[in-house]
Amino acid sequence: MQQKFNEKNRDLKININGELIHRDEAGISPFDSLVQGGDGVWEGLRVYDGTIFKLDEHLERLRRSAKALAFTQIPTRDELVEEIKKTLAANDMRDGVHIRITLSRGTKITSGMDPRLNQAGPTLIVLAEHKPPVYRDAEGSSGLTLCTSSIRRFAPDMMDPNIHHNNLIQSIMAKIEANAHGADDALMLDQRGFLAEANATHVFIVSPYPAHAGDDTPVVQTPTTAACPEGITRQTIIDICHEHDIPCVERDISMTHVYNADECFTTGTMGELAWVGKIDGRVIGDGKMGAVTKRLSELFVEKTKSEGVRVVS
Numbered sequence: 001m002q003q004k005f006n007e008k009n010r011d012l013k014i015n016i017n018g019e020l021i022h023r024d025e026a027g028i029s030p031f032d033s034l035v036q037g038g039d040g041v042w043e044g045l046r047v048y049d050g051t052i053f054k055l056d057e058h059l060e061r062l063r064r065s066a067k068a069l070a071f072t073q074i075p076t077r078d079e080l081v082e083e084i085k086k087t088l089a090a091n092d093m094r095d096g097v098h099i100r101i102t103l104s105r106g107t108k109i110t111s112g113m114d115p116r117l118n119q120a121g122p123t124l125i126v127l128a129e130h131k132p133p134v135y136r137d138a139e140g141s142s143g144l145t146l147c148t149s150s151i152r153r154f155a156p157d158m159m160d161p162n163i164h165h166n167n168l169i170q171s172i173m174a175k176i177e178a179n180a181h182g183a184d185d186a187l188m189l190d191q192r193g194f195l196a197e198a199n200a201t202h203v204f205i206v207s208p209y210p211a212h213a214g215d216d217t218p219v220v221q222t223p224t225t226a227a228c229p230e231g232i233t234r235q236t237i238i239d240i241c242h243e244h245d246i247p248c249v250e251r252d253i254s255m256t257h258v259y260n261a262d263e264c265f266t267t268g269t270m271g272e273l274a275w276v277g278k279i280d281g282r283v284i285g286d287g288k289m290g291a292v293t294k295r296l297s298e299l300f301v302e303k304t305k306s307e308g309v310r311v312v313s
């Protein structure tokens with residue numbers, strides 16, 4: 001799965017610390033913590049018809065991540081919303097838009113890792129792009145193809161995946177493996193060998209799990225967040241399951257259970273729900289989009305239409 005350049009994004013205006021700058025001119029200092037050490041946190045948000053789905057959940061995850069990294073200044077929710085609104089207005093955007101908010105520890109007085117070298121306050125970047133859900137083309141009639149990466153996700157005592165930070169090398173290494181294998185994305189395991197997530201999305205399987213439902217009822221299953229971020233789309237799917245009495249469980253899932261699942265799908269703000277047709281050469285279920293995945297996708301779309309926070313009038 002390779003994204004393509006979208007002509008609609010040729011003249012984007014990017015918001016850097018409140019200033020709106022053409023994409024060809026926008027930049028940050030070589031002394032910025034993002035350049036120096038990937039020392040920043042970020043969020044991806046999606047705009048649906050003038051509203052942002054789960055806006056407060058995203059901004060709260062950004063705040064929690066920055067707090068965990070001991071940032072001394074974190075913009076308030078209202079300040080962030082103001083900059084988002086400004087950016088969307090400057091680009092005349094209201095639908096099919098993905099926003100990437102990045103908050104770095106800011107510029108340093110000299111090169112170095114020490115956060116005490118940061119004396120200028122944080123750098124805030126609001127990048128809004130025209131970007132429909134990114135897996136739509138790749139899904140086609142055979143679903144996404146995944147392969148299992150040799151790169152493991154960290155445990156919380158290594159680099160806690162619940163800090164949504166800018167050190168993306170681990171995910172990029174896994175994506176390189178997926179590219180080399182001709183797969184759309186890569187599955188990543190935790191340190192114990194259980195499924196953690198994919199390189200940029202969470203993973204769900206659907207299959208009977210008698211230990212939870214007691215019979216052959218399809219159960220929606222996903223790993224715990226021990227080795228993956230507390231995903232907002234992931235949580236939305238769990239909530240939808242609870243609201244609609246669809247059995248759902250968070251548990252350790254081995255690759256044998258993944259290969260034998262009736263259905264598999266990924267979740268994330270960038271790509272919403274995307275169904276998986278093949279993993280490591282094994283066809284998942286009957287190789288078609290499953291009934292539970294289809295229902296959850298429809299219920300998810302309904303929620304995005306009714307629950308967003310308005311940012312474009």
Ligand SMILES: Cc1ncc(COP(=O)(O)O)c(C=O)c1O
Pocket residue numbers: 043044171197198199200201202228229230231232233234267268269270
């Ligand atoms: C590593 C990783 N996994 C999964 C996701 C999907 O999470 P969400 O549903 O909150 O977009 C993200 C999104 O940023 C991510 O960075």
